[in-house]
Amino acid sequence: AHFHELLLNKVFSFAGVYCEISLAQSPAVVKTPGESVKLSCKISGFTMTSYYMGWVRQAPGKGLEWIGRVNSGSSNSPDYADSLKGQFVLTEDVPSNMQYIEAxxxxxxDTAVYYCAR
Incomplete structure (x- = not known):
């Protein structure tokens, strides 16, 4: 399975205020069937505990598929797509502003590009 690095940047300007929002993901990895993988997403430019943080994936030639989301900073369990329950585990490290997905x-x-999103 191939997992690819993705850097999502959004730049906002309002009333002279500059804010850069960044979700920087772990590098691409190649795995063989039966192995496990844990991908990371480093958050900067906003407080992730104010948002739901989610993961989606896009298999080659296919559309986006929602995997699940975390109500960041809460004690609630993550929500997962019914079709993918039990296949992925979403976790976070709030002090480090990190989100994780493990398969x-x-x-x-499972070969796909995996995106973290808010």
Missing amino acids: KSLKPE
Whole structure:
């Protein structure tokens, strides 16, 4: 399975205030079926505990598929897409502004670009 690096940047300007929002993801990795992987997403430019933080993926030639979301900073369990429950684990490290997605026992159909999003 191939997992690709993605850097999402949004720049906002309002009343002379400059704010750069960045979600910087871990580098691409190549895994074989049955292996596990843990991808990270470093948040900067906003307080992630004010948002739901989610993960989506896009398999080659396909549309976006929602994996799940975390109500950041809350004690609530993450929400997962019904079709993917049990395949992924979403976690976070609030003090470090990090979001994580872990997949165990990868399958060929898990080959995709994985995006973190707010």
